[in-house]
Amino acid sequence: MTPDLIRRLAPFREEALSRGIPSQDIERWIAMARRSGTLVTSGDGPVVGRFGGPLMLPADAPDPWFPLLATLDCAALPEEVTGLPLPADGHLLLFGFPEMTYYSASAGEVVYVPAGTPVEERETKYPCVYGEEGDAFxxxxxxxxxxxxxxxxxxxxxxxxxxxHFLIPSPEPGQEAAPLPDHPRAWELAEAWTDTCGDIIVDGPLHIGGYACHECTETDPVLDAAQEAAQHRRHRTAEPGEPVDAVELPAPEDWTLLAQWDIGLTGREGSTLHWVIARQDLAERRFDRAHVSFFWNP
Structure with a gap:
């Protein structure tokens, strides 16, 4: 974390102190700060990709079920900005749709196209939106x-x-949530951050890395999404004829936020999509194992 980024947190520190939160609690909270990249559609920052645009895929890649949201140039997203060890080159394609899924299924996917891979423009009517061919959708x-x-x-x-967030899933049976360990003032600190972050972070629709949030953040949305992924895995292996993946998913605490889209579309106000991935899978470029969760507070 660079000194410039830490200095940007001064409004948060001042607000937390004004609420009577002990300085040692504030500094422990600030020690959890993460770098992140905010992607905006205006300004003078470097162009790192685009919303929408042509769908460019290798010839042998299957047609995607979900629509393309964004194509990102990995070479333009350095780890010192995003906090994520993304590939040094190539493109990440983020697919997703803001709609509830069944049995905790993923609401999207991630496709990584390495640099130098031959691609061609794919014309497709996404089944998620238009239904599969021949369906009365x-x-x-x-x-x-x-x-x-x-x-x-x-x-x-x-x-x-x-x-x-200020809670974690409770380790005690029968309890839904527990306080964030080692942070007795977590609720107040999270509230101070929520009240000041608008003066600290850039206002943009797409975030890469950092901490996840949505309109009702109490527990970490990344943990929630990782648990969804595990629930869906268990559901699939219980279905006759479905392939069984013998590899267990990493523990929820070993996942990280890849991207967050604050949606704001008419008919989906207050909704968010989170693309999350296990850190091990990110390191191994297993983007096919990413999970996309949808939150909506209509």
Whole structure:
């Protein structure tokens, strides 16, 4: 963490002190700060990708189920900005749709296309939106939502991020949540961050790395999404004829936020998509094992 990024947290420190939170608690909270990249559609930051645009895939890649949200240039997203060990080159394609899924299934996917891979433009009508060929699928609302997906260049701003959550899943049977360990003032600190982050971080629709949040953040959305992924794995292995993946998913605490889209589309106000991935899978470029969770507080 650079001194410049830590200095940007001064409004948070001042607000927390004004609430009577002991300085040692504040500094322990600040020690959890993470770098993150905010992607915006205006300004003078470097162009690192785009919302929408042509779908460029290798010829042998399957047609995606979910629509393309964004294509990102990994070479333009350095770890010193995002806090993530992304590939040094190539492109990340983020797919997803803001709709509830069944049995904790993923609401999207991530495709990594290494540099130098031959690609071609793919024309496809995404089954998530339009239904599969031959189906009597007719959902005008899905189409209206998809037609609002943004189409624009994405520019990078370096940001710093503190936790928005203050609870963890309880280790005790029968209890849903427990206080964040070693942080007795976590609720007050998270509230101070929520009240000041608008003056600290850049206002943008897409975030890379950092801490996840949504409108009702109490527990970490990354942990929640990782648990969803495990629940869906268990459901799939219980279904007759489904392939069984013998590899256990990493523990929820070993996952990280890859990307967050604060959606704001008409008909999906207050909703968020989180692309999360196990750190081991990120290191091994197993983006096919990422999970996408959808939160909506209508």
């Amino acid at each position: 007719d959902d005008d609302q899905m189409v209206r939502i998809y037609e609002q997906f943004p189409q624009d260049e994405l520019r990078l701003s370096a940001d710093v991020c503190l936790p928005y």
